[in-house]
Amino acid sequence: NAGVMQNPRHLVRRRGQEARLRCSPMKGHSHVYWYRQLPEEGLKFMVYLQKENIIDESGMPKERFSAEFPKEGPSILRIQQVVRGDSAAYFCASSRTGWSDTQYFGPGTRLTVL
Amino acid sequence: GENVEQHPSTLSVQEGDSAVIKCTYSDSASNYFPWYKQELGKRPQLIIDIRSNVGEKKDQRIAVTLNKTAKHFSLHITETQPEDSAVYFCAVSDGSSNTGKLIFGQGTTLQVKP
Numbered sequence: 001n002a003g004v005m006q007n008p009r010h011l012v013r014r015r016g017q018e019a020r021l022r023c024s025p026m027k028g029h030s031h032v033y034w035y036r037q038l039p040e041e042g043l044k045f046m047v048y049l050q051k052e053n054i055i056d057e058s059g060m061p062k063e064r065f066s067a068e069f070p071k072e073g074p075s076i077l078r079i080q081q082v083v084r085g086d087s088a089a090y091f092c093a094s095s096r097t098g099w100s101d102t103q104y105f106g107p108g109t110r111l112t113v114l
Numbered sequence: 115g116e117n118v119e120q121h122p123s124t125l126s127v128q129e130g131d132s133a134v135i136k137c138t139y140s141d142s143a144s145n146y147f148p149w150y151k152q153e154l155g156k157r158p159q160l161i162i163d164i165r166s167n168v169g170e171k172k173d174q175r176i177a178v179t180l181n182k183t184a185k186h187f188s189l190h191i192t193e194t195q196p197e198d199s200a201v202y203f204c205a206v207s208d209g210s211s212n213t214g215k216l217i218f219g220q221g222t223t224l225q226v227k228p
Contacts, residue, residue, distance in 0.1 A: 033215060042203055042218040043158065056213040091157065098214040100146035100165065100207050105157040 002027065004094050004106035005074075012112045019079040019086070021109045025094030032075045033103060034060075034067060037089040049075055050098070082113045116141040116208050120219025127194050128227050135202055135222045138186040143209025147180060147187050148216070150203045158203060162189070194226045 005024040013019050025032050030051050035043040045059040049069035060067065064082075069075040079086055089110050093103035117140040127133050137147075148163035164171045164178045164187065171178050175194075180187040191198055201223050205216040 031214070035216075035218075042220045043205075043216075045208075045215045045217065048213050048215050056211055056215060058211070059215070095214065099212055100214055102148070102160060102163060103214070103216065104160065105150075107157045 004029075004092060004104050006090075006092055006106035006109050008109060009107060010110050010112070012114065013082050014114050015083055016081050019082050019111055021077040021079075021090050021092075021111070022074040023077070023092035023094075023106055024074040025092075026104055029094035029096050029104075031095045031098045031101070032069050033093045033095075034075075034077050035091045035093065037091060037108075039088070043091065046077070048098070055098070079111075082111075084113050087111055087113045115210065116144060116206055116217040118204065118206050118217050118219045120204050120222060122222060123220065124223045124225070126225045126227065129194060129196060131194055133189075133191045133194055133198070133224055133226075135189045135204070135224075136186060137188070137204035137206075137219050138184075139206045139217075140185065141206070141209040142182075142185065144206045145209065146207035146214075147178070148205050149176075149178060149189050150205065151200045152203065152221075153200045161202075191224075194224075196226050196228050199224055199226045 034046040047060045047067045048056040064080045089108045091108045093105045095101040145166035150158035152158045177190040204219040
């Protein structure tokens, strides 16, 4: 019974590089949410996706950030030209249905920008 | 948009005592209220949730109460144990978007002293 998988678990990038974070939802789940957690803070919603569709990206910065959830393969959160302020833990969560359904979190990717 | 306030930010109790954490929210359309426990460096784990058609829910030592009129809900942990020490987050489903995205409180660091 594999839970939500994320990789890599730790990612170090220099300023200006690109970061790609992957999330594989639980089996049977087709709804993926990405959240960001700054050090010693709560989780902030970034984007909600279903297969091949972005449903809500209201929490995602307009520039440098993008997300996708292709028909085959994991969901990907991409950050271009990273800056120090992007250093955070990025968690994805999945649910079976979207609205008010239980969300299960992955272990997170801890991004450090040097 | 939805605003979630969580109190207290830190809570220290003696082993065996009870702990109570409260959250208030602003959007009366919200209808799903989960609580997550996060240990240092780990993923948020769902410990209990409640939906708006229920006023109280209990699971062994953990209970959640919901007052929709006053727009607040609380987590109650009885007979606390050292392994209950962690950061606890309340969350509220965003009622205005109906996408299931969660708005999180700021977190409560619970310390249970043996």
